[in-house]
Amino acid sequence: MSDERAEVVWDGTANSYRPGPGWRDAIAAIDLHADADETLDPVTYEVIRHRLWTINTAHGETVTRVSGSPVFASLDFNMCILTEDAEIVMNAPFIQYLNIGAPYTVKFIMEHFGDRPGIEEGDVFFGNDPWVGAVHQMDVLFAAPVFVDGRLFAWVSNAGHQYDLGGVVPGGWPQNAVDVYHDPVLLSPMKIVERHELRPDLERMYLRQSRMPELLALDLRAQIAGCQAAGAAIVAMCDQFGAPTVKAAMRRVVQSARTAFAAKLRRIPDGTWSDVRYLDEALPGDRHTYRVAINVHKAGDRITIDNRGSDPQQEGPLGITFQALAGSVLSAVAISMLPEQLFAVGGAETNIDYDVVPGLLNTVTYPAAVSAAICNVVTHLNLMQTCIGRMVAGDDELRRDIVAPGPDYPVPVVSGTDDRGQFFGSAILDHFAMGGGARSSQDGVDTGGPSWSPLTFLMNVEAVEQWFPFVYLWRRELEDSGGAGRWRGGVGLAYAWTPYRARSLDVYSFSGGMSMSGFGAQGLLGGLPSPPARTTVKRATDLLEAFAQGRVPGSIDDVAAGEVLMLRGKSNAVALGPGDVAESVISGGGGYGDPLEREAARVALDVREWRVSAAAARGVYGVVVDAAGEVDGAATQRERAGIRARRSAWAPGIALGRDGGPSDPVAATGEPPRRVHEAIVARDEGAERVLACERCGTVLCGYAGNVKHHLLAGAAALVDALPRANDPADYLDGEDVVLRSYCCPGCAVLMSVEVVRRAEPAVCEMRLAPPGDR
Structure with a gap:
């Protein structure tokens, strides 16, 4: 360890919480259920392994059914099962980075609360402190101990984006926050359910922070119910198979992931892989970028992550905590190197070391503003995904799992009151229909969603319109929105809405990386990036006149307006009135490999199916398509030779x-x-x-x-x-x-x-x- 980090105290106060070497001594008095049947047979193991997967997915369904939130309906959460000493056994197939902080939070609880107030059967803890385990304050983390035969057998946890927890901007994305005190309320871990009883004093305190306490109360109960249902399912499994058998299976899941990750790392030559991104706008109106870097050092069967080359943290919501950085790293490992492990990432985590400098943009210290910086977690996940793609590209087996990054995540947020005077305020999550990154042997999935959230889906417009007082005008896939390459990134989406039965409706924007100013998704190994996102607001339009004439516009160019605004990556409220229109665009995934190596027939098919324009086919791929949509072979050969000649200069x-x-x-x-x-x-x-x-x-x-x-x-x-x-x-x-x-x-x-x-x-x-x- 270098001198600049020798005095760092990772205790969750100024710096993030990281368990120290004496952590296990601090929990020695807790009665842990560690008995395992070492004779576990392979069939029983597979049955229990898949039962754990089912418990996690059912946990997610419980949260969705109890909550009334459009955010939870979009599956903006994740959950996991942990060992008795807080090692992840299995994550769930939702947003990968959201609950990676569970081991840190649970270890913090065990270290600090094991004696007083104690950890007992029927307890549920919660908190949203980004320096302990949450990725930002709106993604509240819940954790419950699971007891078998009176001993602490396991933990279950979930983290999900709750609808509104206060702060200066509805929905929890305060762009103008100069420090954490402008963010939604920050809560260190505490016991919200004590011996099966919800504590009314803490619930009252919690709900008092929200503009929509009734909906927040449902979110609170949904996450508690998810933990309780998952815990009960684990107890039932122990009753069926015997606790030592279940514990043996859990340990084998962890060891299997550890063994697989180590074996894959040994196939890769030793070295260092690095990547750099830029983050836009420390605060609204700032017109500068800030550098972040990830360096992955691989030696034998271990990797070490450092953040050298990143800029110092800034005033404003730009940086992420260590927990969020670790979540982005482990998420990229799960989707790029361990897909066969059913998101059993705990074993892999033990082969990852961190040599990070606190106070930089990707390991910020307290009291940095972090809530509106959440999209930069995706930026760092994409950074890590790019590094892994480069690392494994030389191995014929490992390269089959390569996925180029998807785009950084720009989100429009709407707030106001409906025609009944009821408040609303949250993100429109249509951006989950981003195009997928290209693979090493096939194109990315069009509007297929991010690789880091496999089960996320695009809700029907009717469902979204039930929650917000607006109506959609269109949703459509976008030509030329995927990154070009030998394999093309999937195309993205444009969608537009106009107020309907709204007393007031404001739109904000917040984003990660350079997703508004520069590009969407990074290309991989010669593949090109996808274009940036965009949110356009048109006011004083002819929309109502068009409706009166029976016309519905199909694109933003069809809407005439007296005023046109292009929202920035971080923007304050822009009011929309009757007939005003907002359109948001999310791009596609990055491309893979040299676009000139793409088969000309594939490019022509993309042109015919409106994924690639004829101009881009010629200018980027060097493919000339005739009026019938077929390849002009001779012209294509000349065009590609010309592009290569220009490169050679x-x-x-x-x-x-x-x-x-x-x-x-x-x-x-x-x-x-x-x-x-x-x-x-x-x-x-x-x-x-x-x-x-x-x-x-x-x-x-x-x-x-x-x-x-x-x-x-x-x-x-x-x-x-x-x-x-x-x-x-x-x-x-x-x-x-x-x-x-x-x-x-x-x-x-x-x-x-x-x-x-x-x-x-x-x-x-x-x-x-x-x-x-x-």
Whole structure:
């Protein structure tokens, strides 16, 4: 540990809570049920493993049925089952990062409350402290101990976005919060249910914070009921199979994930993979970006995460806590490396170390504002997903599970009163219909939702209109909204609404990353990013006249208006009156691989089915489509040759400046060539181990070098490089953010694409460690 972190105290006060080396001594007096039947047979194990999965999904259904919230109806939650000492056994297939903080919260409870007020059968604890376990205050975390034969056998937990917990903005996203005291109320963990009885004093205190206490009371009971139902199901399973048998199965689930993750890591060469993103707007009106970085160091069967290269935390809702960072890391591991483990991520967590610097944007210290920064958790998840995709791309088996990131998450929030004077205020969650990222062997799913929330769905418009006083005008998939690549990202969605029976209706926006100013989803291994999101407000429109004439517009261009507003990534309330229209756009997933390697027939099919425009087919994919929608073979061959010729005229990447420094030569190993990237192999060249182009054989650099220094690099303005792009100059001042592309100097195959400030050196995204340097 370096000197800058030697005095850090991870106690959940100024810095996040992380159990110290003496944590187990602090819980020694708790009577833990740890008996396990080591003779567990494989059939019983599989039955119990899938029963645990079913308990988690039923837990989610219980929460949805009890709550009346549109947020819970969209499955904006997650739940998990933990061991008696708070190790995750199995997560649920909902929003992955939401309940990753459960081990921290439960360990905090055990360490601090085991003696007084005690942990007893029938208790339920809750809290929303982001420095203990929640990702932000609106995602309230509940945890309940499960007792068998009078001993603490397991824990069940859920975390879900409650409708409104106060703060200066309805719904819990205060864009103007300069610190945590402007956020919704922050509650350290406490016992809300004591020996099966809901504590009325704490419930009254809790509901007093909300603009909608009746709905919040249902949310509270829904999450309590979920914990109680899941706990009862575990007890019933112990009655059926015997507690030692169930405990043995739980331990085997954990060990299976640990073993699988370690084995997969050993298949990957040692090294460091890094990525960088920018976050827009510390506060509304701020026109600057802020840098965040993730570095993944892999050695043997372990990885270490550090956050060096990130900017210091700022005043305003921009940063995330350590718990949220850890949640983004483990979520990316679950979906990219362990899909066969049914989200049993606890075992994998034991192979991940963190060497993070507090006070940076991705490990903020108290009292930073964090509630409206929640979308930047998705940004960090996408960062980690990109690093993992690059790590495993060289392994023929592991690369089958690669998914390019989906877009960062921009959300419109509406609030006001309906025609009965009742308050409403929450996010419209249609953005869950984002396009999916491309895979290594197939296109992303169109409007298929994020990979980090497998069961999330797009609610029917009628259901949404029951909760909010507006009506939809359209929902439609968007041409050119997926990232281009050898495999295309899934396309995204545009949807629009207008007030209906509303006394007042305000719309806000909040977002993560550069999802409004720059791009949506990062491409992978030569794939291009998807375009950014957009929220457009048109006021003083002709909509009511169109209705009177029997016309319903089908796009925002069909609506004439006296005033047009483009909302920023963080915006304050914009009032909508009768006939005013708001349209939100969410883009698709990132592309995978060089777009010029996509089969021309696939591009033509995309044009015919309105996923890709003819202009983008030609300009991005180099495919010329005739009036009948068929490929013009000769013109396509000429177009693609022209694009490759223009790439070949780019300057060497070293001209951008060094990031990562030079490396010493690595001696030849005598091993056969090994792919380490979609288009790069490691092989011997004379007496040296080198990295070479897999397509044409051109030697790029030494094995431990920064390959980007030896590729050709070209930069383009985002508005010129991406279809449907917004102009960053409309959002940012004095920051020249560009799309920078890198290709092989021999055959011009595209190997990497990054969105960076023009003045910054190439991001050293892969640096392999010399063999034997573990």
